[in-house]
Amino acid sequence: xxxxxxxxxxxxxxxxxxxxxxxxxxxxxxxxxxxxxxxxxxxxxxxxxxxxxxxxxxxxxxxxxxxxxxxxxxxxxxxxxxxxxxxxxxxxxxxxxxxxxxxxxxxxxxxxxxxxxxxxxxxxxxxxxxxxxxxxxxxxxxxxxxxxxxxxxxxxxxxxxxxxxxxxxxxxxxxxxxxxxxxxxxxxxxxxxxxxxxxxxxxxxxxxxxxxxxxxxxxxxxxxxxxxxxxxxxxxxxxxxxxxxxxxxxxxxxxxxx
Ligand code: 1HE
Numbered sequence: 001x002x003x004x005x006x007x008x009x010x011x012x013x014x015x016x017x018x019x020x021x022x023x024x025x026x027x028x029x030x031x032x033x034x035x036x037x038x039x040x041x042x043x044x045x046x047x048x049x050x051x052x053x054x055x056x057x058x059x060x061x062x063x064x065x066x067x068x069x070x071x072x073x074x075x076x077x078x079x080x081x082x083x084x085x086x087x088x089x090x091x092x093x094x095x096x097x098x099x100x101x102x103x104x105x106x107x108x109x110x111x112x113x114x115x116x117x118x119x120x121x122x123x124x125x126x127x128x129x130x131x132x133x134x135x136x137x138x139x140x141x142x143x144x145x146x147x148x149x150x151x152x153x154x155x156x157x158x159x160x161x162x163x164x165x166x167x168x169x170x171x172x173x174x175x176x177x178x179x180x181x182x183x184x185x186x187x188x189x190x191x192x193x194x195x196x197x198x199x200x201x202x203x204x205x206x207x208x209x210x211x212x213x214x215x216x217x218x219x220x221x222x223x224x225x226x227x228x229x230x231x232x233x234x235x236x237x238x239x240x241x242x243x244x245x246x247x248x249x250x251x252x253x254x255x256x257x258x
Contacts, residue, residue: 005032006039007055013048013199014192022056028110028142029064030081036114037088040095048199048206051191052092052118053102059127062109065136082141085110089117089143093214096207098198102191103127103178113142115177116151119210120194122180124187129167129177131160150217151176204238 007018017039019026028036043050054060073081092099092114101118108130115121131148133139140148140161149157152175160167172178182190198206212231216224235241247253 001038001042003035003039005035008039010044010047011192012196013046014051014195015044015047015049016051016053016188016192019052019054019060022054022058024064024066025058025061025106026054026056026111027061027064027066028085028114029067030084032064033081033084033088037084037091040088040091043095043097047097048203049098049100049195051100051102051188051195052114053188053191054104056105057126058105058111059101059103059107060111060114061106062111062113062132063138063141068138078141085113085142089114089147092117093119093147094211096211098195098206098210100191100195100198102187104185104187106130107177109133109136109140110142112148112177113140113144116144116147120180120191120198121178122182122187122191122194123169123172123178124182125169125184127169127172127178127187129160129172130164131157132164134161135164148177202235202238202240202244204235204240208232208235 005019005021007020009016019032021027021032071077098120099118100120100122101115103115103121103123104126105128107115107123107127109132112129112131131140131144144157152160156175159165167175167177169178169181173181180190180194208231212227216227219227244253
């Protein structure tokens with residue numbers, strides 16, 4: 001499949017998908033969001049983990065403000081834009097394949113919404129986060145009220161949006177926007193290494209981890225526990241379980257050590 005905004009390549013079971021519009025700081029126009037949805041809807045079948053990266057010094061400057069300015073969209077037009085973002089980012093979060101984001105520079109507005117849909121976020125020391133919608137006279141529309149608020153807390157998101165302050169990489173690590181922090185320029189290498197490690201897990205376990213946990217978080221405790229038992233019943237009887245547990249019992253498997 002051919003793309004204008006995205007670049008993709010594979011390294012064995014790991015795909016690397018790269019936002020490739022650095023001259024616009026990878027701002028997301030309608031076409032870019034449609035390409036993201038298209039890629040994550042039809043991931044090559046051999047891919048077991050995906051790295052989401054970006055060219056240039058900034059991961060993503062969010063909504064393409066120039067497109068929004070020129071199009072002078074109506075409320076209904078923008079509702080449709082938001083729904084397209086929701087569909088695309090939902091494919092990332094719930095597509096069943098682990099996604100590791102490699103972040104540098106600005107991860108702002110819709111760029112933070114995109115990063116929030118990934119399962120693992122690796123940032124280098126240049127990475128920073130902001131929700132400048134208030135200053136632009138707009139509002140989040142790519143899922144931040146759900147995904148970003150659940151990561152950093154609704155209260156902190158309100159404060160960030162009201163004040164427009166920039167969160168640096170250290171605070172990003174403390175608040176859960178980052179899971180791993182690397183020296184400048186090191187995020188992609190670390191993300192690819194993590195993706196290979198993730199790809200070595202049983203695919204059914206990975207599917208359950210990325211699809212099940214966030215769904216259970218939307219449920220009551222009673223429904224969540226019941227759903228967990230159903231997921232576990234399927235995964236624990238999967239094709240690879242006997243071999244992997246046999247490796248442990250026969251002392252061929254790695255131990256869990258610090
Ligand atoms: C853009 C965009 C954009 C850059 N839409 N064109 N997002 C923002 O409010 C962030 C706005 N951008 C910035 O604050 C800065 O551009 C950056 C900090 C990201 C990067 O700064 P810098 O100095 O490296 O680059 P630059 O010179 O500001 O930008 C380079 C070019 O990218 C320039 O275009 P040029 O034609 O003058 O070369 C910029 O206009 C262009 N550019 N950001 C369009 N966002 C679903 S709702 C989501 C709501 C939001 O995402 S709100 C957050 C919007």
